[in-house]
Amino acid sequence: MIKKGSPGFWSGFGVALVIGWLAFPRILYRSLEQPVQFSHAIHTGETVGMTCDGCHTFSNDGRFAGIPTLVQCAGCHADVVGETEAEEHFVKEYIKQRREVPWHVYARQPDNAHFSHADHVNVGGIVCERCHGSHGTSGSLRPFEENRISGYSRDIWGANISGVKSNAWEGMKMNDCVACHNENNHRSACLDCHK
Amino acid sequence: MPLTLTRRDILKFVGGSIAGIMVTPIPWKLLDDVSIWTQNGPWIPKVPRGALTTSFSTCALCPAGCGVQARCVNGIPYFLSGTRNHPVNNGTLCPSGVAAHHLAYHPLRLKTPVQVTRGNGTIEVRPVSLDDVLRKISVASGNSTGAKGSLALLDQRPGRTVSLFYRKQLARHDHGIYLVSPTDPILITQCLDEMAETPFGPVGYHLENVRTILSFAAPVLDGWGTPAQTSPMLRTRHSSEQNAVKVIQIDSRHSRSAQLADQWIPLKPKTEAALAFGIAHVIIRDGLYDKRVIGRRIPDFNIPGKHSYSDLIGRFTPDHTSELTGVSSDVIVSTAHSLVARGPSVAIGDGDSGGGPLGKEAEIAIWGLNILLGALESNGSIVQRREAPVPEGFSSKELSPVMGISAIPDHSIGLLLIDGSDPGDPLPWSLLERKLIPRQSLVVACSPTLTGLAQHAQYVVPTPAHLEALTDIPTIVSSATATFSISAPLLKRPEGMTDAIEIMAKVFETEGSMEDLLKQRTSAIFATRRGCVFKAGTGTTVPITELGSPDEFWTELTAGGMWTDDPIRSKPFFQFHFMGRAPDAYQRMLDAGEAVSPLDGPLTPEMLTVLPYGRRAEVGGAQLSPLMTKLYQESGLHRSSKVAVLNPATAKKFDLVHGEQGILATACGTQKVGIRVDAAVMPGVIEIAAGPEPIGQAGNEIVQEQNILELIDPDQALPWRAFRATLRKA
DSSP states (O other): OOOTTSOOHHHHHHHHHHIIIIIHHHHHEEEEOOSSOOOHHHHHSTTTOOOHHHHSOBOTTSOBOOSOOHHHHHHHHSSOOSSOHHHHHHIIIIITTTOOOOOOOTTOOOTTOOOOHIIIIIITOOOTHHHHGGGGGOSSOOOEEEETTTOOBHHHHOSSTTOOOSSTTOOOSHHHHHHHHHHTTOOOOHHHHOO | OOOOOOHHHHHHHHHHHHHHHHTSSHHHHHHHHHHHHHHHSTTSOOOOOSOEEEEEEEOOSSTTOOEEEEEEETTEEEEEEEOTTOTTTTTOOOHHHHTGGGGGGOTTBOOSOEEEEEOSSEEEEEEOOHHHHHHHHHHHHHHHTTTTOEEEEEESSTTSHHHHHHHHHHHHSTTEEEEOOTTOHHHHHHHHHHHBSSOOOOEEEOGGGOSEEEEESOOTTTTSSOHHHHHHHHHHTTOOOTTOOEEEEEOSSOOHHHHHSSEEEOOOTTOHHHHHHHHHHHHHHTTOSOHHHHHHHOTTSOOTTSOOHHHHHHTOOHHHHHHHHOOOHHHHHHHHHHHHHTOSEEEEOOOOGGGOOOOHHHHHHHHHHHHHTTTTSTTSSEEEOOOOOOOTTOSGGGSOOEEOGGGSOTTOEEEEEEEOSSOOSOOOHHHHHTTBOTTTOEEEEEESBSOGGGGGOSEEEEOOOTTTSOEEEOOOTTOSSOEEEEEOOOSOOOTTOOOHHHHHHHHTTSOOOHHHHHHHHHHHHHHHTOSEEEETTTTEEEEGGGSOSHHHHHHHHHTTOEEEOOOOOOOOOOOBOTTOSSTTHHHHHHHHHHOOOTTTSOOOTTOEEEEEEOOTTOSSBSSSOTTTHIIIIISOSSOOTTEEEEOHHHHHHTTOOTTSEEEEEETTEEEEEEEEEOTTSOTTEEEEEOOOBOOOOOTTSEEOOOOGGGGOOTTSSSTTTSEEEEEEEO
């Protein structure tokens, strides 16, 4: 029996819930702004009309190039294009100084995990959105939320701290890979990913 | 209402908080993140970030020479895979090859030249300068030109271009000896030359023409040939298809090839020659051979009034052979009939490199069987092939002959130089040691790590590790045509590493650089305009005539390419002596055939017969990543060289228990081994691997390598292939 007006069991329970569900995620992740603002929407929209593989290319040997290097950007952005502050900053700080942009990569996987884009995209026919969601049409780069303990992006765990996924593309942990492989009847061996 | 807090209230609050915490992500997410943190903590080495590139090279770990594709970060390989469409491995790579980029970071890697002192179970090393080592060599080399002994160079990977360089320099030396392991294919091919009326030259195997392979302990399904040759055999084994290859493995051990073969014929150790004669007996007795060919080509087949091959074979009836070998007479007869009915057939000798040589007479007996089976005919499966062209000044007349250990007198070597930069066939130290002049000889090894024979040298000069060195890959014994590829460095070599050729050039007071030598070789190959070139970058093969210059050819080869010679179309007529051309050939062959297996010999009750085994170039340590302990030590998939395997009956007889430790002893020493029991092992026998073995760091102390070949007693007759030892509980 809890006395009326005294902080009892349920008060403690409630405080813990507030801390666990609201305060903990804010403490666990720190927010980092990307060094350069970039609009996928402008590049893939009607004005420019590029596609994902226009910059995120596959080389002749099937290897995925990942995030484009400065050389690729410089093809169009050797000089300032447009009037935005972000564009001017990018050209001045990186293109002109030939300095690669230290992007915070939302999908960065651990060193001991090997993921082949060539196998999944070229052979498996999986579309980019399956794992990266609507990132390819975003108007700006959202802050990179870094896990203070593990160092990985929040995208690896998923937006919801509970681990419950609202979209198929949320979460990039091993369990997510295994679940997708199981759905598609692809048996996995440890050495498929852990080289 | 006043708020009154009691101790009970606080406890309830804390209890509620704890209960509440349990239904929040805090404990579960923290558990997950902390577990990831333990994998990424500051103490874990990090893969460097940087530009990703792809490079190609050729694996030099074993004689196959597989194409390697390396993914690199900032130019440093971090992931190796097979080069697609490569003629040798067609995109595959073995576990050793996949982890080969770890070898440059091996804990036993040498950083400077060292003086080695062997103590009680450990090895002490003292850094010395390269000049000190060269000075010692110079003094010993001066002595060795005089009466104090000869200068021998042990080449652990013969057939390379640098091997030609060594032989040329040794030929100029008054007392120079070019030494190779007795299990080297060069010596095995020499047995065929001993039979042929005119030199036969190098041989290769057209395995795609073959329907039946009779393997005498050669690991035909486990590394004897190239992956591209073995894969089709593994795919079609046990198949009922008419043209599927059938593999019959004759082996005293239930080896991996025996496990994978269509048929395993276990025989008593060291009775291979008798079984070859027994099978030949049935073929001749039942008239299953081409009489016109044999009559025309074999001078010693039947010589009236003299001991001839038919007399020799006549003694090896199925029943008598069965007594000698332990193989039933029915199996001998059915094998002989199967070889003829399911031709083309080929018999492969060569044995198991770590298990020691079959012996010259046994090899001659197996070649004889091939001649009876028609394998050396123009449409046969054994073909003559050319060597890859060599530069001017390297013709066979200008080279020192290739010698096996048995051809060298005891206590005759004053200076022994060992090129162990690319390990190949093994050579037990005890056999080598007795060729040295006691307490006077100097032994200097060139090796990237302090393993194998380098542990017995007085001085060791560090050479570049795998993927740091520039070297060439000679033609593998199983190839029907000559091939040539280059293992180009993918890693920058650390300071203080010296190529073996540079040391030897200083010893012989001449100039020598690996790059110059290999460029001369590639130019000589290019000049012939023969053959075709595989391009690793595109995975295509083009005729060499499509390349514009030797430089372009060099560029392709150093980028993971491979040259393949045109096959020889015409074949000269050969005459063979079935027993060899030596005057005492009949008696030698008879003695080899009638030799009693150690299992039947006069053993004392406590003696067991040890059968060592190990694949070519993988015997000993430092050829495997030290991280591969799962495969080689923990899982038991590959048995460790510290494990002795016995038949259950033998274990029971000697009161040995599975899982316990035992002491294996010969006159040369003792080794501690784990005891395992396996019913596939022959009674009275101990099977033990001579390698490979991943070697980890043992603190700051360098422990003497434990290898069964260290226990071989050179005073025993036929000391290596099967030798006697005792095994007791530790």
